[in-house]
Amino acid sequence: MTERATDPADPTEHHRATDPGVVVVVAGAVYDRGRLLAARRSAPAELAGRWELPGGKLEPGESPEEALVRELREELGVEAEPGERIPGEWPLKPGYVLRVWTARLLSGVPRPLEDHDELRWLSRRELDSVDWLDQDRPAVAEAALRLPQAPADGAHD
Numbered sequence: 001m002t003e004r005a006t007d008p009a010d011p012t013e014h015h016r017a018t019d020p021g022v023v024v025v026v027a028g029a030v031y032d033r034g035r036l037l038a039a040r041r042s043a044p045a046e047l048a049g050r051w052e053l054p055g056g057k058l059e060p061g062e063s064p065e066e067a068l069v070r071e072l073r074e075e076l077g078v079e080a081e082p083g084e085r086i087p088g089e090w091p092l093k094p095g096y097v098l099r100v101w102t103a104r105l106l107s108g109v110p111r112p113l114e115d116h117d118e119l120r121w122l123s124r125r126e127l128d129s130v131d132w133l134d135q136d137r138p139a140v141a142e143a144a145l146r147l148p149q150a151p152a153d154g155a156h157d
């Protein structure tokens with residue numbers, strides 16, 4: 001069984017997830033050095049070849065942040081730390097909504113282990129260079145607004 005949302009219409013809804021009507025998909029706007037991670041789906045056929053934010057369905061008893069950490073570990077082989085939720089909620093297919101959290105890589109190099117066949121790190125000006133799933137575009141636009149500045153060339157820590 002998959003965990004479901006209470007009020008898919010309420011963008012202020014952060015953590016309640018009990019409505020039997022809607023499946024919550026939690027995805028990560030994973031940032032590293034001023035770039036956003038994009039993942040190309042390998043399945044199902046109708047989504048294959050399109051790009052998305054990595055993540056997956058909230059499982060019963062999990063917080064969204066826990067789900068995100070689990071999904072990024074399973075799909076990409078990395079450890080990540082969730083940050084803020086990106087305000088908003090985006091309908092996917094009927095009965096599914098997308099919620100997005102920012103995330104920062106703690107360790108590992110992302111690899112397309114599950115559900116994806118290619119990964120790319122995109123700078124702000126490269127964000128339109130991949131064919132995002134239509135339903136992800138508003139979330140990606142919001143994620144872009146929060147893209148941390150890349151360290152300046154030659155900058156010292």
Ligand SMILES: Nc1nc2c([nH]c(=O)n2[C@H]2C[C@H](O)[C@@H](COP(=O)(O)OP(=O)(O)OP(=O)(O)O)O2)c(=O)[nH]1
Binds near residue numbers: 025026027047055
């Ligand atoms: N992860 C993710 N899924 C998305 C996005 N946009 C979008 O339409 N989807 C769809 C694809 C899938 O139908 C559904 C998420 O399912 P999934 O297959 O990624 O989730 P999962 O890992 O929990 O799936 P499962 O294999 O355990 O069933 O939402 C997105 O940005 N990220």
